Amino acid sequence: MEIKFTNVSYQEFHHLTFSIQEGTLLGITGRGKTKFLKLLNGYFQLEGDAQYGNLEYNEKNLYTIRRKVNMIEQDFSNQFFLKTIEEYIAFLLQYYKLDMKDPKKKVLSAFKMVGLSSSYLKEELATLSASEQKLLQIAIALLSNPEVLILDEPFAKLDFNAQKKIKRLLLKLKERYHKTIIIASSNSDLLYTWTEEMFFLKNYTILKQGKTEELYQNVKFLTRYHYDIPEIILFTEKVKREKGIQLNYHKDIRDLIKDVYKHVE
Amino acid sequence: MKNMISIQNLNYQNILKNINLDIPENSFISISGNNKCGKTTLIKLLSGLLDDQESIILDKVYLNSLPKVELYKQVSFVIPSLSLPFIFNSVEKELLFVLDNLGLDSNTKKNRYKKMISLFNLKNDTQKDPHQLFLFLKIKVLLALAVIHKPRVLLLDDITLMLEKDEKEEIFRILRQLRKEGITIIMATSNLEDSLEADKLVILNNGTIILEGKPLEVLQEDSLLNKIGLRLPFMVDLSLKLKYYDLIDEIELDMDRMVNLLWK
Numbered sequence: 103m104e105i106k107f108t109n110v111s112y113q114e115f116h117h118l119t120f121s122i123q124e125g126t127l128l129g130i131t132g133r134g135k136t137k138f139l140k141l142l143n144g145y146f147q148l149e150g151d152a153q154y155g156n157l158e159y160n161e162k163n164l165y166t167i168r169r170k171v172n173m174i175e176q177d178f179s180n181q182f183f184l185k186t187i188e189e190y191i192a193f194l195l196q197y198y199k200l201d202m203k204d205p206k207k208k209v210l211s212a213f214k215m216v217g218l219s220s221s222y223l224k225e226e227l228a229t230l231s232a233s234e235q236k237l238l239q240i241a242i243a244l245l246s247n248p249e250v251l252i253l254d255e256p257f258a259k260l261d262f263n264a265q266k267k268i269k270r271l272l273l274k275l276k277e278r279y280h281k282t283i284i285i286a287s288s289n290s291d292l293l294y295t296w297t298e299e300m301f302f303l304k305n306y307t308i309l310k311q312g313k314t315e316e317l318y319q320n321v322k323f324l325t326r327y328h329y330d331i332p333e334i335i336l337f338t339e340k341v342k343r344e345k346g347i348q349l350n351y352h353k354d355i356r357d358l359i360k361d362v363y364k365h366v367e
Numbered sequence: 368m369k370n371m372i373s374i375q376n377l378n379y380q381n382i383l384k385n386i387n388l389d390i391p392e393n394s395f396i397s398i399s400g401n402n403k404c405g406k407t408t409l410i411k412l413l414s415g416l417l418d419d420q421e422s423i424i425l426d427k428v429y430l431n432s433l434p435k436v437e438l439y440k441q442v443s444f445v446i447p448s449l450s451l452p453f454i455f456n457s458v459e460k461e462l463l464f465v466l467d468n469l470g471l472d473s474n475t476k477k478n479r480y481k482k483m484i485s486l487f488n489l490k491n492d493t494q495k496d497p498h499q500l501f502l503f504l505k506i507k508v509l510l511a512l513a514v515i516h517k518p519r520v521l522l523l524d525d526i527t528l529m530l531e532k533d534e535k536e537e538i539f540r541i542l543r544q545l546r547k548e549g550i551t552i553i554m555a556t557s558n559l560e561d562s563l564e565a566d567k568l569v570i571l572n573n574g575t576i577i578l579e580g581k582p583l584e585v586l587q588e589d590s591l592l593n594k595i596g597l598r599l600p601f602m603v604d605l606s607l608k609l610k611y612y613d614l615i616d617e618i619e620l621d622m623d624r625m626v627n628l629l630w631k
Contacts, residue, residue: 133501232402258529261401261557263596288531291601330532333601337622345630355601359608366614366629 103155103249110150114306127276128284129293132303135286139252143173172248176255178235180227188223212244216271233264250282290330294318295353319351371551377422382408384574395552397565401596404571406555410524414444443518445509445526458508459493465515487511503534523554527561560600583618
């Protein structure tokens, strides 16, 4: 299903016109990105024409939309002071009235999908590492069979090995299960090397949207609007501009080195 | 130079094991490592938020023998992952409240306040509600609150996480200024890029120190660092790889100079 906003406003947000195709890996950057994610998640009462597939973002459809377009918050919060993962999930299922035939089976299959073994159910929430927390958050989101996963700064607190693990999982969800993945981040290296499409926010509207590579290779645009430029692009651009050497843009530093090697005496 | 803090054979639960570290007065030490390496626990022990068994010595005094009030005067901290300590509805009131409790005369108080506002570039933000600030402003206000009473040691736990590049630069400008005024800085960070400005970089893994030394020396251990899940700063990574191909001789952090080295 496609998310389609036409001239939508909410508070300071204005003129939001865009569509997000099913199965996209979309990055969002710029000030106000967390609130923007919440707009997609049906958090607010919007003005204008906002659709998820053929469902309009309105009060009647909110519950359905929020299950299909699921948001994973930046931090895992155990706001109900529950001890084990099992208790926590049992509580959530009741709280959100997620009726399913065989909840236990469903939970185990979600755990399996994210790569957490069933023994985790007995673990205490407080002992989980940052990456285990993120995996658990994703597993919980999967319980409501979402079609779109929205993640707010999912990698910020993870070291590089943990980042790789979560990236692999999200790619699997996208490629194999056709989920749409939307991530907000302030890390330009990550957005450039990993996403397919980008929205650049500025002054509470979308300043530019398009293919990630094209936008991040448009250094003039990034400089003009003070967006972070990935360092690998910055270096390549400098070489092209100051030395007149036609390096290609790369995402992996090893490819850059090979290209440099070809161009030095 | 005398030691501001000396850590001797520190063990804490199963999180930190046999840590020995000397931190000279007015130095800037960066502590880095992957998730769960123990860096936040170390910062909490140094701040007195967690109690240790007499292995931390602050200027010849056992840290755990100092009354908490006295410790707070000397050692201050910013740990953004703890819940926020704001009590008032404006940044100005927060800062003035701390100053009011220092027993300063009104002139000194006024000057100190003005200095803080200008150092932290907060003049347009004094009337904002600290609970409603953007991350960057929140971090700046937390830092200002931490140093307004002129502590001798400042402990930082991943304060640049999720900040934009220009915001990080401003934080480092402030830290440089604080150092000029004599403060000792100990910073835990998950981003090795932040460590480039430090005098010393300490790498923790599974609660033990596995590497320590001048940042550029430690960062040469790229394969070990990558293995434990740390990513080298771009210019260091680029330098080491170019060195491997014999294209340059030494690590070069400045991009302009690097380009001129490669293509004279």
